[in-house]
Amino acid sequence: MPVPSFQITCTARDVIARDVYEIRFGKPENFTFKEGQFVLFDVPLVDNPADIQTRALSIASTQGEEELLFGLKLKPGGRVSRWVAETLKIGMTVRIQGPFGVFVLDPASERERVFVATSAGVAPFRAHIKAALERGDQRKMDLIYGVRSEEDLFWHRELEELSKAYPNFFLHLALTIPSPTWKGHVGRVQTLVPLVIPDFSQKEVYVCGNPDMTTEVKKLCLEQWRVEKKYLHVEGYI
Numbered sequence: 001m002p003v004p005s006f007q008i009t010c011t012a013r014d015v016i017a018r019d020v021y022e023i024r025f026g027k028p029e030n031f032t033f034k035e036g037q038f039v040l041f042d043v044p045l046v047d048n049p050a051d052i053q054t055r056a057l058s059i060a061s062t063q064g065e066e067e068l069l070f071g072l073k074l075k076p077g078g079r080v081s082r083w084v085a086e087t088l089k090i091g092m093t094v095r096i097q098g099p100f101g102v103f104v105l106d107p108a109s110e111r112e113r114v115f116v117a118t119s120a121g122v123a124p125f126r127a128h129i130k131a132a133l134e135r136g137d138q139r140k141m142d143l144i145y146g147v148r149s150e151e152d153l154f155w156h157r158e159l160e161e162l163s164k165a166y167p168n169f170f171l172h173l174a175l176t177i178p179s180p181t182w183k184g185h186v187g188r189v190q191t192l193v194p195l196v197i198p199d200f201s202q203k204e205v206y207v208c209g210n211p212d213m214t215t216e217v218k219k220l221c222l223e224q225w226r227v228e229k230k231y232l233h234v235e236g237y238i
């Protein structure tokens, strides 16, 4: 079966943290997806627009939101990074394919959820957490979200608001190189997770971000934190 493709039009493109763009697109009426899935964008090379390749971006919006929301962490010289920073403008139409992926919440599971993200890896979790809370899911959910310093944080204010509004959602920030005024955790997510979750026996764990982090956290989950493989879900941003 051919992969569905859609033309979507950019409605917003903003720098929201150091080297991070938030981009928004109108959602086509016949486009359906599940929170946690991603799409492939057709991305032309800035210096040769006829040369097109696809790049994956996780959908950060919920099914209920009107627009498709994405967060992109720039990679120096990278194709999609240069395209978003130098070419993409509000009003431009782009082809996407999808949705793809199985990084969705297990509807059959009643376990509490632990989400571990670094940087843009928070994108699918924004969608998961917002959707779960809005549909009245009462189980405990912890998000451990790591970046380098305060300037690298994004969507944390909205997540903080959710944690205030819903007593079952907890946000834990981890900064590796914070400013002197930072009062939260200092260190990588790998060091914060076991402090927040001393016992994984009732947990379902979701990990998303750069592959170095996801590989290490996966190993820790399986070898030290006693997470059973069937309760561990990993999306590496290769």
Ligand SMILES: Cc1cc2nc3c(=O)[nH]c(=O)nc-3n(C[C@H](O)[C@H](O)[C@H](O)COP(=O)(O)OP(=O)(O)OC[C@H]3O[C@@H](n4cnc5c(N)ncnc54)[C@H](O)[C@@H]3O)c2cc1C
Pocket (backbone or CB within 6 Å): 038, 055, 056, 057, 058, 059, 070, 071, 072, 073, 074, 075, 076, 077, 078, 079, 080, 081, 082, 101, 120, 121, 123, 235, 236, 237, 238
């Ligand atoms: C399922 C999935 C979902 C994803 N979701 C997201 C998401 O929501 N947000 C997000 O930010 N990322 C996401 N990613 C990662 C994203 O798809 C890209 O891989 C990433 O943004 C890098 O793409 P790029 O085109 O900018 O770099 P590429 O062109 O693919 O380059 C890869 C690397 O090579 C380096 N490089 C390339 N060209 C040059 C050059 N000329 N000079 C020097 N260095 C160079 C770049 O710095 C980069 O590190 C996801 C990946 C997957 C697999």
